[in-house]
Amino acid sequence: MTSSRRDFLARSAQLGVLLGAGIPILQACGSDSGSSGPVADPIADGLEPEKGPLRVFNYDSYVNPDVVAAFEAQYGVKVEITTFTTDTEAVTKLASKAIEVDVHHSMAATSIDRLIAGGIVQPLNKSYIPNFENAFDALKDPWYDKGSAHSVPYNFFGTGIGYRADRIDPAQVEEQGWDTLWNATDFKGQVSVLDDEREALVMAMMRKGIFDVNTTDQAIIDQALADLSELIDRVSVKVNIEAYKNIPEGATTVAHTWSPDLINAYAAYLPEGTDPAVLGFWHPPAGEYLVTNDSMGVVAGCKNPVLAHLYINFLLDNEIAEQNFSWVGYLPALSKFDADYVIGAGYVPENLRACVPTTEEIEKGLYLKPIGADGDAKYTAAWSTFTSGA
Amino acid sequence: MTAALVTTGPRRRTRFWASFAVPGVGWLIAFFVVSVYAVMAVAFGTVDPVLRTAVPAWNPLQWDFAAMSDVLDRVFGGDLGTVFVRTFRFVALSLAGCILVGYPVAYYVARKAGPRRGLLLVLLVLPFWISYLMRMLAWTNLLQLDGIVNDVLQFLHLQDEPHNWLDGNWYTVVFGLTYGYLPFFILPLYSTLERIDGRLIEAGRDLGASSMQTFFRITLPLSVPGLMAASVITILPMFGDYYTNTYLTSGSPKTEMVGNQIENYLLGTSQPQTGASLVLVLMAFLFVLMAYYLYTTLRQQRMAER
Structure with missing residues (x-):
C-alpha cells in the first residue's frame, strides 16, 4: 500500500476514471476463485535466454531508459515496460491476470509476502543473478522474504523531515524532531505529510515515543489520528507526495517525506542559481528510523523467466545501478552506495548526507510489515477520517 | 397485395430507422449496464484473503451488503457525510459561479455578438485545446505566493501581503471548478439562447416591455431548458472531480471531495468494496438529480405542446 512520488502524476492522469468506475471494473476482471498457492520451484540452471520481448512492470519513470536500452543492446532483445500507479493497482492487475509481464520491477516490502503466498x-534461481552479491548485506536475508528466495532489493529509502534550511534553523529541527511539523505555525499551508496511511499515522505515533510501528492497537491508532488531525487547523497541513518539487520550489517549508525526495530536489528541481544548502533532511536516530525498500521479482508463469533473471542481474550491476541512480534519484540497495561514495561522486551534497542511510540505520531500521486485513482496515478508517477533514 | 405493400412499407422504413439506435444501445449495454453491474459485483463482493484484491460476486444471491451498509452509516452521520456535504457545497457554488459568468457570455455571443459570433465561439472552445490538468497546473503557478496573481493584486494595492491562495481554501477550489467547467456550461446554453425566436422578443418590446422586462419575462424563461442542460452537463463531472482540488490545494483535508475518497479506497487500500460502494452511492445521488432534470424537461415539453 506504499505509494510513491510517481503515483501522483500517474493517478492524476486517469481522467477517464471519472467517478472511479474504471478501477472497480478492472478489479472485477479475471478469476473469481481468488489466489492460487505459492510457486514451489525456480527455473532450472543453465537455460538459454528467451528471445523476448521482455515485459517489465514498473512505476512510471522508475528506471533509467538508457539502462533499459543498454540491456536491450547487450542481450539483443526488446524490453516493453508496462506501468502501474500504486502498489495496490499492481497487485490487482497481476492477480486478475489483466496483464502478462515477466518482471515485477518494484514490489513494496509490505506486499511481497502476499505476492509469494x-x-x-516465483522463486528465483540465483545462479542467474551473481550480482546479488552486491546487495546490502542486511537485505540478503530480509524479513519479508527469507533468504531472498523470491526477490532482490532494488532501491532503499527512509522517512524523515525534508525542510527549507533557509527558513527553519537545522538545529531547531534536530532538537524538535517530528514536533517540527506541529510547531511550524509560522508556515501555515507550507507543511505536508505523506499521502500514505501507515507512514503518516505511524509518524504521529513515533512522535509520541511509540516505536511499535506495526501496532494494531485501536487506542494507539485513534490517538495518532487525533494528533494528525490537529495539523489540519494548526498548520493547514497538505497531504501529498510532492515534497521533491515543493520544497526546492519553495511552496513547502516542512514535509514529512522520503529521503530520496531531497536528493531529487537537489538534482532536478532546485531553481538554477539556488544554493543547495537551502535543503535539509532530518530523520530519527538508528533504531527509530523507519526505512524500507522496493524489490524486483520474476512473475510466476511468465514467458521469459530466464531473460527476467538476467534483467534483474543487470540492474544489480554496480555500474548499471549507478547509471540508474543518476537518473532515478532513488538510492540503489547496493553496498557500494554509501554516503561517502555518493557525496564524493557529486550525486548528493554534503548537507543532505542524512538522506543516505548508514549500515547501522539499515540494520536497525524499523520496517512497516504486513498487519493483516483487520489491521489494515483500522488504519484505512483512521486515514479516511483524517483526509476527509471531518 | 396492394394492402400488404401499404402496411409493410412504413414498417420496413420504421425498422430501418430503428436500426440506427443499435450502435447506441450496444454502447450503453457494453459501457454502462455491464460496467455498473461490474461495480456492483465488486461493491457487494468479497476480498481475496491472501492478495486482498476484489473477488466480485456476479450472482446477486451471493451479494454481501456489509461494505455498503458501513458506507451508508458513514455518509449519513459519519466522516463521509462531511465529505459529501463539502462536495455538494463546492459544486453548488461552482455552478452559481458558472451561471454568473457563463450566462452573460452565452447571451452576448448568441444574441448580441453579430458577425463576431464565430470568432467568439472559437475563443470559447480554445481552452479545450489545452489539457485540463495542464490548465490546473498553470493555475498553481499563477496562484502561488510569488505568482502573478499576487503580484498583480499587490501592484493594484488590493492587498499588502501576498495571499496564500493554495492554503487549502474552499474558494480556490470553487474558482478552479468554475474555471475548468465553464466552457461545458456556456456551449449548451449558447445553443438554446441562439435558437430563441427573435420575433418573440420583438413582440415583447412592441407591447411596451423594457429591455430588462423582455429579458426576464421572455428570454430567461425560454432559456431555462438550456440552463438546466448546461447545469446537468457541468455538475455531473464536478461531483466526480478529484484532481482540481488535489492540484489547487495539494491535498488539503479541508478540501477533500468524494472523488478523492473513491480514489483512495480503490487505488490505495485493500478495501475495493468500500470504494465501489461509494461509487454507487454517488451514482444514486446523481441519478436523483438526473431524474429531476428529466422530469422538469418532460413537463416543459408537455406544457409547450398544449
Whole structure:
C-alpha cells in the first residue's frame, strides 16, 4: 500500500476514471476463485535466454531508459515496460491476470509476502543473478522474504523531515524532531505529510515515543489520528507526495517525506542559481528510523523467466545501478552506495548526507510489515477520517 | 397485395430507422449496464484473503451488503457525510459561479455578438485545446505566493501581503471548478439562447416591455431548458472531480471531495468494496438529480405542446 512520488502524476492522469468506475471494473476482471498457492520451484540452471520481448512492470519513470536500452543492446532483445500507479493497482492487475509481464520491477516490502503466498511471483534461481552479491548485506536475508528466495532489493529509502534550511534553523529541527511539523505555525499551508496511511499515522505515533510501528492497537491508532488531525487547523497541513518539487520550489517549508525526495530536489528541481544548502533532511536516530525498500521479482508463469533473471542481474550491476541512480534519484540497495561514495561522486551534497542511510540505520531500521486485513482496515478508517477533514 | 405493400412499407422504413439506435444501445449495454453491474459485483463482493484484491460476486444471491451498509452509516452521520456535504457545497457554488459568468457570455455571443459570433465561439472552445490538468497546473503557478496573481493584486494595492491562495481554501477550489467547467456550461446554453425566436422578443418590446422586462419575462424563461442542460452537463463531472482540488490545494483535508475518497479506497487500500460502494452511492445521488432534470424537461415539453 506504499505509494510513491510517481503515483501522483500517474493517478492524476486517469481522467477517464471519472467517478472511479474504471478501477472497480478492472478489479472485477479475471478469476473469481481468488489466489492460487505459492510457486514451489525456480527455473532450472543453465537455460538459454528467451528471445523476448521482455515485459517489465514498473512505476512510471522508475528506471533509467538508457539502462533499459543498454540491456536491450547487450542481450539483443526488446524490453516493453508496462506501468502501474500504486502498489495496490499492481497487485490487482497481476492477480486478475489483466496483464502478462515477466518482471515485477518494484514490489513494496509490505506486499511481497502476499505476492509469494498468492503465487504471483516465483522463486528465483540465483545462479542467474551473481550480482546479488552486491546487495546490502542486511537485505540478503530480509524479513519479508527469507533468504531472498523470491526477490532482490532494488532501491532503499527512509522517512524523515525534508525542510527549507533557509527558513527553519537545522538545529531547531534536530532538537524538535517530528514536533517540527506541529510547531511550524509560522508556515501555515507550507507543511505536508505523506499521502500514505501507515507512514503518516505511524509518524504521529513515533512522535509520541511509540516505536511499535506495526501496532494494531485501536487506542494507539485513534490517538495518532487525533494528533494528525490537529495539523489540519494548526498548520493547514497538505497531504501529498510532492515534497521533491515543493520544497526546492519553495511552496513547502516542512514535509514529512522520503529521503530520496531531497536528493531529487537537489538534482532536478532546485531553481538554477539556488544554493543547495537551502535543503535539509532530518530523520530519527538508528533504531527509530523507519526505512524500507522496493524489490524486483520474476512473475510466476511468465514467458521469459530466464531473460527476467538476467534483467534483474543487470540492474544489480554496480555500474548499471549507478547509471540508474543518476537518473532515478532513488538510492540503489547496493553496498557500494554509501554516503561517502555518493557525496564524493557529486550525486548528493554534503548537507543532505542524512538522506543516505548508514549500515547501522539499515540494520536497525524499523520496517512497516504486513498487519493483516483487520489491521489494515483500522488504519484505512483512521486515514479516511483524517483526509476527509471531518 | 396492394394492402400488404401499404402496411409493410412504413414498417420496413420504421425498422430501418430503428436500426440506427443499435450502435447506441450496444454502447450503453457494453459501457454502462455491464460496467455498473461490474461495480456492483465488486461493491457487494468479497476480498481475496491472501492478495486482498476484489473477488466480485456476479450472482446477486451471493451479494454481501456489509461494505455498503458501513458506507451508508458513514455518509449519513459519519466522516463521509462531511465529505459529501463539502462536495455538494463546492459544486453548488461552482455552478452559481458558472451561471454568473457563463450566462452573460452565452447571451452576448448568441444574441448580441453579430458577425463576431464565430470568432467568439472559437475563443470559447480554445481552452479545450489545452489539457485540463495542464490548465490546473498553470493555475498553481499563477496562484502561488510569488505568482502573478499576487503580484498583480499587490501592484493594484488590493492587498499588502501576498495571499496564500493554495492554503487549502474552499474558494480556490470553487474558482478552479468554475474555471475548468465553464466552457461545458456556456456551449449548451449558447445553443438554446441562439435558437430563441427573435420575433418573440420583438413582440415583447412592441407591447411596451423594457429591455430588462423582455429579458426576464421572455428570454430567461425560454432559456431555462438550456440552463438546466448546461447545469446537468457541468455538475455531473464536478461531483466526480478529484484532481482540481488535489492540484489547487495539494491535498488539503479541508478540501477533500468524494472523488478523492473513491480514489483512495480503490487505488490505495485493500478495501475495493468500500470504494465501489461509494461509487454507487454517488451514482444514486446523481441519478436523483438526473431524474429531476428529466422530469422538469418532460413537463416543459408537455406544457409547450398544449
